[in-house]
Amino acid sequence: MKLNIINDFDLRKQAEELGVSIWQTPSFLFIVLGAIVICIMTAVFFITRYYNSPEILVISESMIVGFIFTIGNLIIRDIENMARTNKMKSEFVSIASHELKNPLSEISWEIDLLFSKYAETLNKKQSEIVRNIEKSNDKMIRLVNDFLEVARIDQNRMILNRKNINILKIIKEEISGNKILAKLNQVKIELIKETDNCNVIADERKIKLVIDNLLNNAVKYNLSKEGKVEISLKRKNDYLVVSVKDNGIGIPINQQKCIFEKFFRSNNATRYQTQGTGLGLYIAKNIIEQSGGKLWFESKENEGSTFCFSLPFN
Amino acid sequence: MDKKILIIEDDVILRETLSDYLVKEEFTVVTASNGEEGINLAKKERPNLILLDIILPKKDGFEVIKDLKRDEKTEKISIVLLTNLESLNDIEKALNLGATTYLIKSDYSLEEVVKKIKDILNQ
Numbered sequence: 001m002k003l004n005i006i007n008d009f010d011l012r013k014q015a016e017e018l019g020v021s022i023w024q025t026p027s028f029l030f031i032v033l034g035a036i037v038i039c040i041m042t043a044v045f046f047i048t049r050y051y052n053s054p055e056i057l058v059i060s061e062s063m064i065v066g067f068i069f070t071i072g073n074l075i076i077r078d079i080e081n082m083a084r085t086n087k088m089k090s091e092f093v094s095i096a097s098h099e100l101k102n103p104l105s106e107i108s109w110e111i112d113l114l115f116s117k118y119a120e121t122l123n124k125k126q127s128e129i130v131r132n133i134e135k136s137n138d139k140m141i142r143l144v145n146d147f148l149e150v151a152r153i154d155q156n157r158m159i160l161n162r163k164n165i166n167i168l169k170i171i172k173e174e175i176s177g178n179k180i181l182a183k184l185n186q187v188k189i190e191l192i193k194e195t196d197n198c199n200v201i202a203d204e205r206k207i208k209l210v211i212d213n214l215l216n217n218a219v220k221y222n223l224s225k226e227g228k229v230e231i232s233l234k235r236k237n238d239y240l241v242v243s244v245k246d247n248g249i250g251i252p253i254n255q256q257k258c259i260f261e262k263f264f265r266s267n268n269a270t271r272y273q274t275q276g277t278g279l280g281l282y283i284a285k286n287i288i289e290q291s292g293g294k295l296w297f298e299s300k301e302n303e304g305s306t307f308c309f310s311l312p313f314n
Numbered sequence: 315m316d317k318k319i320l321i322i323e324d325d326v327i328l329r330e331t332l333s334d335y336l337v338k339e340e341f342t343v344v345t346a347s348n349g350e351e352g353i354n355l356a357k358k359e360r361p362n363l364i365l366l367d368i369i370l371p372k373k374d375g376f377e378v379i380k381d382l383k384r385d386e387k388t389e390k391i392s393i394v395l396l397t398n399l400e401s402l403n404d405i406e407k408a409l410n411l412g413a414t415t416y417l418i419k420s421d422y423s424l425e426e427v428v429k430k431i432k433d434i435l436n437q
Contacts, residue, residue: 100396105419106327112424113331117338141420 018082026075034073040064085210086154093151097144104144107137146279149209150262153286160203160290164314167207167240168198173230174211178219187219187227187246195235200311206287207311210295211242213280214307218246220276221269239293240308247304256299260285268301316381317435318342322352322378323396324370328419332365335424341431350371353381356388362435363392365427366413368404374412383412392434 015022022028044060111134114122122130153157175189182189218229230245251259255266263278270276281295288295292312299305319341323329326347333343338400340399344359346352350372356364364382368375375395395408395416405416 098398101420102325102328105398106325106331108420109328109331109335109424113335116425117335145420 006014011098015194019085024078026079029071029075029078031066033075036067036071036300039063040067052171063227088152090151093147094155097148097151098230100144101141104137104141107133108141111137143277146277146283150279153283154248158207158286158290160287162201162203162291164199164201165204165207166198167200167242167311168193168233170204170208171242174208174215175231178215181216182219182227182229185219185222185227187222187229189219189229189231192230192232195233195240197235197313198233198240199314200240201289201314202291202311205241207291210284210287210309211244212311213284214244217280218244218248218305222246222248223272224248235313236310238313240313241308241310243306243308245304245306250301250305251297251299252301252304256297259297260295317363317429318344318359320352320356320359320364321345322347322349322355322364322370322375323358323367324348325367328396332424332427336428336431339428349375349378352378354380356391359376360387361391363394363431365394365396365431367396368408375408379411379413381409394423394430394434 011022011027014025014027016026024267040060040063044057044064047058047060059257102281111130114130115127115134119127149158171191175191176188215229215231219227222229224247226247228247230243232245234241234243249268249272251266252268255264258264259266260281261278262282264282265278285295288309288311293310295307295309297305297307319336321329321336321343323332323345324347329345329347333345336343344355344361346355349370352364352366352370353373355361356378359383366375367376370378373381379393382391382393389412392414393403393412395413396419397405397416397417408416414434415430417427422430
């Protein structure tokens with residue numbers, strides 16, 4: 001009987017999500033409150049029947065109210081504590097990530113300086129080593145930026161710098177930026193434009209992030225020798241819809257509902273690609289939704305995926 | 315290009331790397347490691363452009379902007395904020411106080427920083 005209640009009220013899931021034991025979850029405390037109230041009211045019923053006096057009734061009802069306030073207060077303080085801890089964790093991620101940005105900028109600029117002004121002093125092997133350091137540093141910078149973005153999303157502090165932007169231009173830039181990776185993975189990228197109006201009001205940097213993530217995924221998770229990625233832009237009512245279609249490894253059906261979760265990477269993705277934080281789609285979905293659009297996908301394992309997002313026209 | 319740039323940045327590596335690069339790009343460079351020193355140098359050296367960090371010891375970036383905009387000798391100098399996007403509010407505040415523009419340190423290569431400087435100085 002107890003197990004059924006736990007499943008119905010999803011106490012175990014709530015306990016896991018909030019990081020507390022089952023007995024500390026708000027739902028459990030509500031159940032306790034309900035049980036106590038029922039017991040008291042039953043007792044009141046029998047007592048008043050036995051004593052038949054209005055004073056007893058009033059006293060008993062006051063006790064019920066007292067209990068509700070006490071336990072209600074406990075529940076509220078419980079939730080407050082959890083929210084506070086959550087906020088502190090999020091703020092910690094923000095502060096830590098900001099602290100990391102300075103040293104990362106330092107490394108980045110030192111390498112810039114080395115390559116642009118002192119390159120003649122390096123031999124081929126040394127150059128290669130420093131280029132690798134640069135690549136690793138770039139990875140770290142992207143990671144830190146991702147963590148910061150996630151922390152901001154969790155704190156509802158996402159920064160959107162809305163301006164009139166041309167999506168087609170951004171897509172073309174991203175295709176060009178991903179050209180090398182595409183060549184390495186033997187993937188062809190094709191752009192299909194089905195509408196002339198490609199201007200929306202959104203944060204250019206953030207939308208670039210989204211397109212980069214979708215395109216990068218489409219190219220990365222592709223094993224076939226004839227990899228193909230089709231990016232199309234079309235108009236659907238008042239929205240500009242961008243689709244990124246690939247013939248890659250796809251997403252297994254039982255993993256599809258988790259694809260937008262933080263840190264989630266499907267099994268076949270981690271099997272073929274050890275790199276990836278699992279944050280890209282979480283961030284992308286938040287960016288698109290906060291920009292007034294939607295992000296969705298269709299996918300079949302070993303056949304490919306199509307990721308689409310919509311943005312409202314001006 | 316023979317223009318004078320003042321760098322006000324407390325991080326020694328960022329300050330010196332930026333300075334080194336700008337000198338190789340044929341700019342004249344003066345540097346300060348805190349807000350107070352920055353204000354004094356700006357008034358003494360009269361640079362064409364100032365690269366200014368927001369978080370500084372002695373006087374922070376906002377106070378530097380306020381001070382320089384109050385003085386007719388320095389009010390016309392272009393000010394470019396160097397930030398790691400600590401907060402959008404800070405950037406807005408600085409722009410409202412009179413900063414010309416901002417750039418995010420971890421997103422810009424030195425080459426891109428110089429391009430931005432040249433764009434502003436050519437306007």
